[in-house]
Amino acid sequence: MGTPDVIRVGIVDDHLVVLEGLAASLAHQSGIEVAWSAATLADARAALEARNCDVVIVDIRLPDGSGLDLVARSREGPAFLVLSSFDRPLYARAAVERGASGYLLKTAPTSEIVAAIEAAAAGRTTFQTHHLDALARTAAPTSRELDVVRLVAGGWSNDEIASRLSLSHKTVEAYLTRLFERWCVATRTELALLAEREGWLDS
Amino acid sequence: MDKGKRQVGPSRAAADGSLVRRKGSPYSKRCHNGGMLARSIRYSLVGAAALLAIYGVVSALFATPDPGVGITSNGASVAAVLPGSPAWRDGIRAGDTVLSLRDASSPEGWDLVAQGTGGTHGSSASSHLARLRGAVPVGLAGAAALFLACVVLLRGARLGSAVIPLAVAVALTPLMLTGNLRDLIIGGLGSLLVAGAAIIGLAPGRLPIRLMTLASLALAAAWVVAVVAVPTIFDPLDAARLPAGAAWTIVGGWLTIDRRRLARRLASPIGPNALDIVYLPAVAAVAIVSVAFLDVPLVAVAGAVVMLLALYPSARRSTSRAMERLLIGDVRRQAELRAVENERGRLAREIHDAPLQGLAAVIRRLDARPDAPAETAALREVAAQLRDVATALRPPVLEDLGLVAALEDLGDVSGTSHPDWWVTVQVDDLAVTGSHLDPDVETAAFRIVQEACSNALRHSRGRRLQILGSVAADAVDLSVVDDGNGVNPSVVADARRRGHFGLDSMRDRAEAVGGSLDLGSDGDGFRVRFQWEPRT
Numbered sequence: 076m077g078t079p080d081v082i083r084v085g086i087v088d089d090h091l092v093v094l095e096g097l098a099a100s101l102a103h104q105s106g107i108e109v110a111w112s113a114a115t116l117a118d119a120r121a122a123l124e125a126r127n128c129d130v131v132i133v134d135i136r137l138p139d140g141s142g143l144d145l146v147a148r149s150r151e152g153p154a155f156l157v158l159s160s161f162d163r164p165l166y167a168r169a170a171v172e173r174g175a176s177g178y179l180l181k182t183a184p185t186s187e188i189v190a191a192i193e194a195a196a197a198g199r200t201t202f203q204t205h206h207l208d209a210l211a212r213t214a215a216p217t218s219r220e221l222d223v224v225r226l227v228a229g230g231w232s233n234d235e236i237a238s239r240l241s242l243s244h245k246t247v248e249a250y251l252t253r254l255f256e257r258w259c260v261a262t263r264t265e266l267a268l269l270a271e272r273e274g275w276l277d278s
Numbered sequence: 279m280d281k282g283k284r285q286v287g288p289s290r291a292a293a294d295g296s297l298v299r300r301k302g303s304p305y306s307k308r309c310h311n312g313g314m315l316a317r318s319i320r321y322s323l324v325g326a327a328a329l330l331a332i333y334g335v336v337s338a339l340f341a342t343p344d345p346g347v348g349i350t351s352n353g354a355s356v357a358a359v360l361p362g363s364p365a366w367r368d369g370i371r372a373g374d375t376v377l378s379l380r381d382a383s384s385p386e387g388w389d390l391v392a393q394g395t396g397g398t399h400g401s402s403a404s405s406h407l408a409r410l411r412g413a414v415p416v417g418l419a420g421a422a423a424l425f426l427a428c429v430v431l432l433r434g435a436r437l438g439s440a441v442i443p444l445a446v447a448v449a450l451t452p453l454m455l456t457g458n459l460r461d462l463i464i465g466g467l468g469s470l471l472v473a474g475a476a477i478i479g480l481a482p483g484r485l486p487i488r489l490m491t492l493a494s495l496a497l498a499a500a501w502v503v504a505v506v507a508v509p510t511i512f513d514p515l516d517a518a519r520l521p522a523g524a525a526w527t528i529v530g531g532w533l534t535i536d537r538r539r540l541a542r543r544l545a546s547p548i549g550p551n552a553l554d555i556v557y558l559p560a561v562a563a564v565a566i567v568s569v570a571f572l573d574v575p576l577v578a579v580a581g582a583v584v585m586l587l588a589l590y591p592s593a594r595r596s597t598s599r600a601m602e603r604l605l606i607g608d609v610r611r612q613a614e615l616r617a618v619e620n621e622r623g624r625l626a627r628e629i630h631d632a633p634l635q636g637l638a639a640v641i642r643r644l645d646a647r648p649d650a651p652a653e654t655a656a657l658r659e660v661a662a663q664l665r666d667v668a669t670a671l672r673p674p675v676l677e678d679l680g681l682v683a684a685l686e687d688l689g690d691v692s693g694t695s696h697p698d699w700w701v702t703v704q705v706d707d708l709a710v711t712g713s714h715l716d717p718d719v720e721t722a723a724f725r726i727v728q729e730a731c732s733n734a735l736r737h738s739r740g741r742r743l744q745i746l747g748s749v750a751a752d753a754v755d756l757s758v759v760d761d762g763n764g765v766n767p768s769v770v771a772d773a774r775r776r777g778h779f780g781l782d783s784m785r786d787r788a789e790a791v792g793g794s795l796d797l798g799s800d801g802d803g804f805r806v807r808f809q810w811e812p813r814t
Contacts, residue, residue: 090631092639100642135678136630160634161665161674164690165683181638182661184654185645217706219748243811245753249708 082196083110083127087119087142088134088158093181097132100185107192116140123153130195132179132188134158135166146173154195167202177201216254221275223250228267228276331424331449335417337461338452343406345388349376356392364406365390369399413452420449611790612718619672619721626671629664637661673724681720682707682749685727685756689745696735699743705756706748713751719810722787723754726795729784730758730806738762738804754793754810761803784808 084107088094091114098109110128113119116139123131123145131153133142146155156177157170167178176195179188194201216224219240226236237247251263260266270276346363347356347370356374359366374394382388387403423445453461565583641657644650668674676684682705689703709715727745734743740762747756784806788795793810 090635090639093635093642096639096642100646103646141678160630160638161669163675163687165675165679165687169679169683181635182641182658185642217704219704219706219746242748242755243753243809245811246708246748246750246755249710249748249750249753250706252710253706253708 080106082107082192083129084108084192085110085119085122085126085128085131085153086112086133087114087116087131087137087145088112089114089136089138090134093134097188101189101192104185104189107189114138116142116145119145128153130154130156130176130192132156132158132192134181136160143169143173146170146175154198156191156195171200171202175200216257216275220250220254223247224254224266224270224275227251227263228270327424327446328428331417331421331446334450334453335414335421337456338410338414338417341410341456341461342382342387343403343410343456345382345390345401345403347390347401349379353379356394365401368401369396370394370401371396374399410452410456417449417452420445420447420451424449611786615722615787615790616718622671623677626668626674626677629668629671630674634661634664634668637664676720676724681715681723684724685745688724688728688731689743692731692735692743698741699735700741701743701745703745704747705745708748708750708753710751715749715751715754716791716812719754719791719793722791722793723749723756723808723810726784726787726806726808727756727758733806734758734760734762734804740803742803752812754808756809757805757807759803759805 084101086094086097086109088097094112094114098112101107101109111122111126113122114137116137119131119133119137131145133145133155135142135157136159142157146157154176155170155174156179157166157175158179158181159166160181162180170178176198177191177200179191191201222240223236226239231239233244233247233251236242237244240247242250251266254266255261258266258269260269343364345365346360347365348358349355350357353376355376356370356372358372359370370390370392371394374392377391377393377398378389379391380386380389382403387407389400389402391398391400393399427445561583565580637657637660641654641661644654644657673684673687675687685705686703689701693699693701731743731745734740738760740760742761744759745756746759747754749756785795788808788810791810792812793808796805796807796809798805
């Protein structure tokens with residue numbers, strides 16, 4: 076998506092002062108136009124369907140749900156920027172995982188917000204450097220998962236795995252379910268083969 | 279500074295697709311923990327050992343030695359001699375011809391002279407009586423050692439477990455000298471049972487339960503073999519009495535030492551004063567049955583009853599407290615905790631809503647003016663402080679993103695505020711899409727981990743703090759491990775005296791939602807472990 080001449084922005088926040096404040100600040104910026112604003116998740120969804128916009132700024136805490144539910148990554152739809160009062164890296168991670176293009180604090184300087192909007196409209200993602208830690212993710216299994224996989228590959232039953240790792244039977248089953256889902260395998264044998272291939276069994 | 283790798287699983291928001299909370303059930307839930315069961319079994323067997331020791335000593339004081347000899351119906355020869363009995367030790371064997379016999383009912387006691395292939399042997403009550411009475415000090419020493427071992431054991435030291443079998447064997451030595459088969463078997467089986475329990479007590483984990491089951495089966499088999507092998511000495515009533523006696527002893531000990539467990543069982547249908555109503559009659563029943571049917575010496579029973587009654591006031595106090603907590607208290611406690619959390623959440627939200635948003639709006643407006651950078655910065659500082667207050671009341675991440683994310687955030691915050699510690703979080707999110715963890719459990723788990731972390735960071739002299747475990751809608755297993763010396767027990771005792779009940783409140787929270795809390799050292803360091811499963 077190329078940078079349009081005027082970036083049309085939708086704002087979703089249930090606090091009127093914030094909404095108006097943000098809208099007023101953005102109105103003064105050339106190249107940015109506030110297309111619509113909404114105070115609830117339902118209103119926001121309706122507005123998204125009815126009117127076009129390039130970037131949506133959405134607050135996490137809304138009266139009828141979480142703003143994160145609105146965020147969706149798609150080529151045709153608008154880019155999303157998540158707004159929050161709390162500067163916790165976990166929020167940034169949750170936002171980016173959902174497909175947002177950035178995470179902003181409500182007290183951020185207007186210049187920062189404008190920069191984020193412009194970047195989002197151009198298809199780029201912005202995040203604060205101090206959130207980087209939380210955003211780093213590994214696709215490798217966790218050490219507990221590795222313990223379970225090793226025992227499965229060794230042919231142990233769930234009961235034996237549970238007593239060897241001092242977990243409950245339910246927890247072992249939950250781990251296996253998650254492993255099957257994450258790595259797209261259907262049986263223990265497949266999991267063991269995958270582990271062998273990926274080198275997880277070499278300790 | 280290397281903060282360590284933080285494992286990232288799908289956050290609760292991503293996995294569920296929705297953050298709308300469902301209200302949890304208000305009913306309290308129970309959780310059966312293998313460790314607790316093993317401990318209560320051990321304690322009840324300690325009680326059994328204590329009663330056996332009393333029995334042994336009292337028997338030694340008042341019993342008369344039994345020759346252990348069976349005479350043929352015509353009185354001419356010896357039919358059977360029990361190996362190890364007084365007569366056997368004096369050299370009398372089966373098949374010997376009886377030369378002279380004075381019955382056990384005569385005032386001087388029994389006297390037997392018999393002649394056999396090995397010569398003429400005599401055996402009398404008086405000589406064995408002296409030996410039996412002489413063994414009383416040994417019995418008393420064993421009982422004293424047992425008492426000390428119990429005290430040590432109840433304080434949590436493993437040493438107690440090791441001393442108990444020895445103490446029981448010593449205390450029961452007089453029983454072995456009576457020559458009475460019943461006493462021999464009580465002594466032998468009693469020692470084996472207690473020894474087995476003590477050895478099992480030294481082994482951690484679920485193994486004790488399985489070994490205990492095996493041991494019980496083995497003892498039952500040994501009992502059956504004994505009854506079958508020496509039918510001439512036993513009469514059928516005797517055969518039933520001994521296991522019944524052992525069972526009564528164990529239940530009596532359990533009643534005294536592990537009141538809580540019994541209280542829990544009794545709690546539901548009857549009411550808070552159930553144990554008060556049941557305790558005294560139960561003790562009386564045990565006493566009457568022991569004397570009338572099991573032939574336990576009256577003095578032993580009197581001693582046991584006195585002991586049980588002496589424990590009664592403290593038993594009643596702590597039991598009423600426990601029962602009140604368990605019955606009504608549990609639900610009330612949970613409601614209390616939930617009310618506090620709701621209040622804190624409400625306050626946090628109030629701070630978030632009007633003040634924080636208003637402040638953000640003012641900052642936004644000021645930002646537009648080029649001449650107010652200092653004011654803007656100052657206001658941002660105020661906003662940060664307000665955020666900190668709201669976060670301390672109730673972490674927003676817990677509200678918005680769920681337990682796993684909140685624990686990672688906690689690790690992040692702890693690591694930042696304590697730069698000389700290395701804090702890692704590795705909590706696996708095992709929630710199935712669409713499942714919800716009970717909000718009360720979520721809050722309890724978070725607060726417990728929070729408390730455990732702050733204890734470790736504040737009191738333990740370690741370098742590495744780990745938050746580990748897994749969270750699913752139907753199972754929570756979280757551990758906080760620090761590689762320091764753990765929380766110093768004297769510090770804990772001191773804090774408790776001064777009114778800071780950190781550890782108590784953690785256990786409180788855990789039990790209020792039906793989970794369990796375990797503290798202890800293991801290979802990695804000092805571990806606080808919270809586990810929860812819904813009551814099935």
